[in-house]
Amino acid sequence: MRLQAERRAVLSLGANLGDRVATIDAAVRALEAIDGIRVLERSGNWESPSWHPDGEGLSPDYVNIALLIATTMEPIDLLDATQAVEDALGRVRTQRWSPRTIDIDIVTMGGIERAEDRLVLPHPRAHQRQFVLQPWLEIEPLAVLPGQGPIAELADYADGDAWRLA
Template identity: 50%
Template sequence: MIAQIVPVLLAFGANLGDRGETIRAAQRALAETPGIEGFEASPLRETIALTEAGPDPDAPRYINGVARARTTLTPHALLDAMQAIETRFGRVREARWGDRTLDIDLVLFGGRVIDDDRLQVPHPRAHERDFVLAPWLDLDPDAVLMGHGRVADLLARIGDTTVPADAAPRDSGATDAQD
């Protein structure tokens, strides 16, 4: 039996350590994962930390990006690969929406809707997150978020507080190891 090739969209974020390098290294690791092909990453963007209480200007700022790829993996096998890479880069799951060395979310898995105890796809909050929508728009100006509409319209509706990571001030409160 030939495996189905499914387009996916992944979101990446980090606000601890060497944020940009961690994301790029994690993206390389995913791109090299058997069953993943055609990996294409967006430019990285920086944004204020979002906590359960809302935006936190005192927390280390996030670097975020998205990537699209094609996979023959099942949704849960892809999730397992993503979580293994998060662990490899020091991800600790303590506080919901807490500071982290790496976060990888599965935003879209083809046209599938998945809602179980481990995975929700499309990502339930992607349409509210400028740090997902802005880099996605950088990667694909015609992008559409299943169930919500054109990414450009969604981003216009919520506003874009992100800045290109290479244009972010170096004293942004980040805890980059290289600073």
């Protein structure tokens, strides 16, 4: 693993199987334990409906959070680390849009813009997703999504719904 100067990154975590909040908490603890990752801010828990091309509500609702981290990792190494956490928490990759114990997406990382087979930065659909924007807005209200604009403005127009979990 190649290390370098620290960069800020935003991660979006979601879970819709099992004890969703406990799984999110376990994922945050696992990320904090990785050398080269420091959690700077964590949003509260948000809930959003599951989405499937055949219609909403075919799976349980998601619990979502946003994490602002500092990392010395290269983007692909951070992806490998987040996927290792997913695997450790029982993530099974069967088909797109299937329910999952945990999903960890890298939304943005140090302003890097790239498109590779395994990783596109910033996340190509983050600007369209309330379940990404609302938790992120909570911890970084003045943030800008590279190539898209201020997240506060994006949240005004993004599809979907997200609400604070009671």
